[in-house]
Amino acid sequence: MMEIANAANGENGGTSYEEAKKLADDIMARIKCRPVVGIICGSGLGELANMVTDTEIMGYEEIPGFPVSTVPGHAGKLVFGQLGGKPVVLMKGRVHFYEGFTMQKTALPIRIMKLLGVQILIVTNAAGGINQEYEIGDLMIIKDHINMPGFAGMNPLHGQNDERFGPRFPAISKAYTKRLRDHAKTTAKSLGFEGFRIHEGVYCMLAGPSFETVTECKFLNMIGVDVTGMSTCPEVVVAAHCGMEVFGMSLVTNKVVMQYDSEQVANHEEVLETGALRSKDLQKLVAAMLTTLEIKSQP
Numbered sequence: 001m002m003e004i005a006n007a008a009n010g011e012n013g014g015t016s017y018e019e020a021k022k023l024a025d026d027i028m029a030r031i032k033c034r035p036v037v038g039i040i041c042g043s044g045l046g047e048l049a050n051m052v053t054d055t056e057i058m059g060y061e062e063i064p065g066f067p068v069s070t071v072p073g074h075a076g077k078l079v080f081g082q083l084g085g086k087p088v089v090l091m092k093g094r095v096h097f098y099e100g101f102t103m104q105k106t107a108l109p110i111r112i113m114k115l116l117g118v119q120i121l122i123v124t125n126a127a128g129g130i131n132q133e134y135e136i137g138d139l140m141i142i143k144d145h146i147n148m149p150g151f152a153g154m155n156p157l158h159g160q161n162d163e164r165f166g167p168r169f170p171a172i173s174k175a176y177t178k179r180l181r182d183h184a185k186t187t188a189k190s191l192g193f194e195g196f197r198i199h200e201g202v203y204c205m206l207a208g209p210s211f212e213t214v215t216e217c218k219f220l221n222m223i224g225v226d227v228t229g230m231s232t233c234p235e236v237v238v239a240a241h242c243g244m245e246v247f248g249m250s251l252v253t254n255k256v257v258m259q260y261d262s263e264q265v266a267n268h269e270e271v272l273e274t275g276a277l278r279s280k281d282l283q284k285l286v287a288a289m290l291t292t293l294e295i296k297s298q299p
């Protein structure tokens, strides 16, 4: 039994249920808010935190064992409070696999959110447009994803399973629920965002940190990917595993390079600049979605 516990705990890079529970209990001892919605802010999208009221803030480094962000545009703060009349916890910045964290560690904040009482996860990211009809600044509601590192065995659920988090073989095909995607479309309409470019499409995670080659982009285009990035899949897989509803949204911060002799190159500064320009619209949409969102009671 001990060997199994050790494998679940250490060898697969994961955190045991007991350790995650202790982290959640320590947070609850310091924070009054009991969030039902968790929000992850992607690169340059942390300004959403400014709309949260009654805030209580903890730096990731204040939580022992919590992965700490190392990338510009990811402040590394948990912001608790009210948004759209709902108690929320917002991750002002995430961590990524390419920073050297295991897939399990990258998604640990989601398990802690679950233990804090979060039922709905809203995940945002900055992404490169693969779909040739997408323009810089467009938003995309995620309807499905490809976890490309998973093809090479990098799945956040790799290793011993603890049923207290979720089942050994979870279904992921409905992770981005139709209910929340429809809710986003209705909300966008009610905000008068008709002229505002919102798509629905497929996100693909590559491991990063190098941006894609031209041929990789052509391949992603051929297999039906609309945008590509370096995050989101670990968190969403773990959220679906532990029974959360997920809503995901990508901001197209750049168009990927599709011509071999192009002078253009992708760069993180452009990603942050576009984030800053369009984040207001994304913020408005998320806040309005929360205002009218029905929180289903847990089974």
Ligand SMILES: O=P(O)(O)O[C@@H]1C[C@H](O)[C@@H](CO)O1
Pocket: 041, 042, 043, 044, 071, 094, 096, 124, 125, 126, 127, 208, 229, 230, 231, 232, 267, 268, 271
């Ligand atoms: O955290 P996200 O997925 O929004 O960040 C994207 C992917 C890389 O971390 C970075 C590249 O500019 O932005």
